[in-house]
Amino acid sequence: MKIIFAGTPHFAAAALEALLAQQFNVVAVLTQPDRPAGRGMQLTPSPVKQLALQHGLPVLQPPSLKNTDIQRELADYAADVMVVAAYGLILPPAVLQLPRHGCLNIHASLLPRWRGAAPIQRAILAGGDETGVTIMQMDAGLDTGDMLLKKTCPISAHDTAQTLQDKLEALGAKAIVETLRLLEQSRLVRVPQDNAQATYAAKLTKAEAQIDWTNDAAHIARAVRAYNPFPVACTTLNATPIKVWQASVRDDLGGIAGAVLSVEKGGIIVACGQGALCLEVLQRPNAKALPAAQFVQGFAVHPGDRCTSLA
Numbered sequence: 001m002k003i004i005f006a007g008t009p010h011f012a013a014a015a016l017e018a019l020l021a022q023q024f025n026v027v028a029v030l031t032q033p034d035r036p037a038g039r040g041m042q043l044t045p046s047p048v049k050q051l052a053l054q055h056g057l058p059v060l061q062p063p064s065l066k067n068t069d070i071q072r073e074l075a076d077y078a079a080d081v082m083v084v085a086a087y088g089l090i091l092p093p094a095v096l097q098l099p100r101h102g103c104l105n106i107h108a109s110l111l112p113r114w115r116g117a118a119p120i121q122r123a124i125l126a127g128g129d130e131t132g133v134t135i136m137q138m139d140a141g142l143d144t145g146d147m148l149l150k151k152t153c154p155i156s157a158h159d160t161a162q163t164l165q166d167k168l169e170a171l172g173a174k175a176i177v178e179t180l181r182l183l184e185q186s187r188l189v190r191v192p193q194d195n196a197q198a199t200y201a202a203k204l205t206k207a208e209a210q211i212d213w214t215n216d217a218a219h220i221a222r223a224v225r226a227y228n229p230f231p232v233a234c235t236t237l238n239a240t241p242i243k244v245w246q247a248s249v250r251d252d253l254g255g256i257a258g259a260v261l262s263v264e265k266g267g268i269i270v271a272c273g274q275g276a277l278c279l280e281v282l283q284r285p286n287a288k289a290l291p292a293a294q295f296v297q298g299f300a301v302h303p304g305d306r307c308t309s310l311a
Helices: 010-021 047-054 068-076 120-125 161-185 217-226 292-298
Strands: 001-006 025-029 035-037 042-044 081-085 103-107 130-137 148-156 233-237 240-250 258-263 267-271 276-284
Touching: 001 047, 001 120, 010 025, 010 047, 010 081, 010 161, 025 047, 081 161, 103 161, 120 130, 120 161, 120 217, 130 161, 148 161, 217 233, 217 240, 217 276, 240 267, 258 292, 267 292, 276 292
Parallel strands: 001 025, 001 081, 081 103
Antiparallel strands: 035 042, 103 130, 130 148, 233 240, 240 276, 258 267, 267 276
């Protein structure tokens, strides 16, 4: 089969690498235009583009797929299927219909649970113990197409968005290889989604990462994990903006929400609406993230100090 691959970040590059390792015939790669990155804000190619160039694959980087010129260029490849993974651009109906077998998407949730932009983070926030990947036949809706293959993955009590993404990245790469093998053998079974069971994984915002200390400690701890590495849970400590990279629940303690209860070797204990949170890794502006024991050496914290939401 002739395959067009569409993707941009590391999550997608893992899938492309798996396809190439299994000798699939990738005839072209679609990825987002180069973006400024790093301290110098130099134009930087996406992980998918970097991998594609290493393998000598044609790379297309249109700002949109609505233009008829790019649609004609894609049609010239006469692809049998398009594989899509975290591409970042909407595929119009004309593009969805180009490949003989349509477009297959690697989605990082067990559909119809968590349709949308941030399924990994929303799964952690919801406190579930399981997520996974779904290979989906794309249609014009938002992650509404028929399901072709599912693979489950446990969510551990210590998973951050990054560690869970790493797990799903590897799982998605294996799943798309298996799906394409089944497609070659005409053994794929399409299962419609139950729309009544659907939930929406809204895009992350920096505003939602502000810690509301009136919430219970378990909820805030999940938020800390879900927003690591972006946008990172944040608060003020004695009016100084602080990022919280790692925290754990202390159900045995309590007090006025946002009040520092104690400063221990393992962390700064802050009261929540219910229970308390141990802040274990913190970061001040223009400084490195540090374990609490090192953090308090350069930033004085005492019982009775206050944490509040950013203004």
